[in-house]
Amino acid sequence: MKNHGLILIASICFGLTSCSPDVADNANPPTGSTGSAAVETNPANSTYRPAFSGQTRIAGVSTTTPFTSSVVTESLRSPWGITNLPDGRLLITEKAGSMRLATPAGQLSGPITGIPAVNPAGQGGLLGVRVDPAFSTNRMIYWVFSEARPDGNVTAVAKGTLSPDETRIEGATVIYRALPAYSGIAHYGGRLVIDPAGNLLVSTGERSDLVTRPQAQSINSGLGKIIRINKDGTASSGNPLATTAGALPEVYSLGLRNPQGLAFHPVTGELWESEHGPRGGDEINRIQPGANYGWPIITYGIEYSGTRVGEGIQQREGLEQPVYYWDPVISPSGMTFYTSNRIPEWQNNLFIGSLSGMHLVRLVIANNRVVGEERLLAGEGQRFRDVTQGIDGALYAITDGGRLYRIDRR
Structure with a gap:
């Protein structure tokens, strides 16, 4: 990419508002802000x-309402994304390239065919999925996947219709590719949501390696972004950089590392995002159009080697702060806001699948700040990849180990 594409969205010359102290492994972490014990008891990776x-x-x-969790099936194969059909069934993607239908009781369909080939190597595969709001009449499905091309791999978006007998996708078409392609097999991002106006919002990763990492800051790159497109893959009208010289018109926000969770707040309608940090620095962000979330210029994480990322700073004017971060990491993935009245104390709470942390996160949010955290299903020994609220009001979570959980009031 050309150097003129590298920007800090507000200004390249903003001054520092805060500098970090030296990195120190196993430093004492900050404590919970209210004086109560935080759920994280392990030492942080830095003194940031x-x-x-x-x-x-x-x-x-701690949740006071009695609830129960049950494994309704263990027969999925590396599931990655989960979403609802209007009739209450669940549509689930499997990393190697299949989709499956599941009932709330865990009855699974056979693999749905007709899906373009995915590259399942590394962190790639068949990723996020959503059905069209008018699915009952048009049977349209949208999904994200890693696509192998002659010039490398890309995060791609496709669409197609579910056949009447529900065994195959018909008319599958790739509608968007996050360019440039790269030969690496990590940090595809891959979540997808549909806003009330019918736009697709898709998260893309910066592809991990040092050579691609700076493209998270480039407005003429599709890497490390939230992109906002129409259902035909063209840039949505009103995108924040549409009139900026040299910018990709589909860019909605930038400065992201490996965003694997997207969800709309049920009260404000704003888009929230979860993002993998390096060693420390996993984030929850409230996504604003045109905003720059800082990677790799600011981060609360350090390199896996233990050295600083870049200048080792956590704040800079013009770059957004995360609403919340974790150090050490939990590897946050798919997420959903809870809107059911079945467990009233969970209403408008954010639930997030944790991979390396092996639990389901519950964040209590007030005025766009996190005010409480709970770890659910921590004894299951499962990497929680995605979670959704079902039509019936229960939560459904999938794990890398092939499980589908149902979580509901007892």
Whole structure:
């Protein structure tokens, strides 16, 4: 990519508002902001300090309503994305390239065919999925996948219709590719949501390696972004950089590392995102159009080697702070806001699948700040990849180990 594409969205010359102290492995972490014990008890990877109270290690909370969790099937194969059909069934993607239908009781269909070939190597495969709001009449499905091309791999978006007998996808078409292609097999991002106006919002990763990492800051690259497109793959009208010289018109926000979770807040309608940090620095962000979330210029994580990322700074004017971050990492993936009245204390809480942390995160949010954290299903020994609220009001979570969980009031 050309150097003129590298920008800090507000200005390249903003001054520092805060510098970090030296990195120190196993440093004492910040404590919960209310004085109550945080759920994280392991030492942080650095001595980096949060930008505001409650940005990390918030006080722990515990659900008081009796609830139950059950494994309704263990027969999925590396599931990655889950979403609802209007009739209450669930549509689930499997990393190697299949989709499956599941009932809330765990009855699975056979693999759905007709899906373009995916590259399942590394972190790639068949990823996020959503059905069209008018699925009952048009049977249209949208999904994200890693596509192998002669010049490398890309995060791609496709669409197609589910056949009447529900065994295959018909008319599958790739509608968008996050360019440039790259030969690496990591950090595809891959989540997809549909806003009330019918636009597709898709998360793309910066492809991990040092050579591609700076493209998260480039407005003429599709890497490390939230992109906003129409259902035919063209840029949606009103995107924030549509009139900016040299910018890709589909870019909605930038400065992201490996965003694997997207969800709309049920009250404000704003888009929220979860993102993998390196060693420390997993984030929850409130996505604003045109905003720059800082990677790799600012981060609360360090390199896997233990050295600083870039200049080792966590704040810079013009770059957005995460609403919340974790150090050490939990590897946050798919997520959903809970809107059911079945467990009233969970209403408008954010639930996030944790991979390396092997639990389901519950974040209590008030005025766009996290005010409590709970770890659910932590004893299951499962990497939780995605979670959704079903039509019936229960939560359904999938794990890399092939399980589908149903979580509901007892």
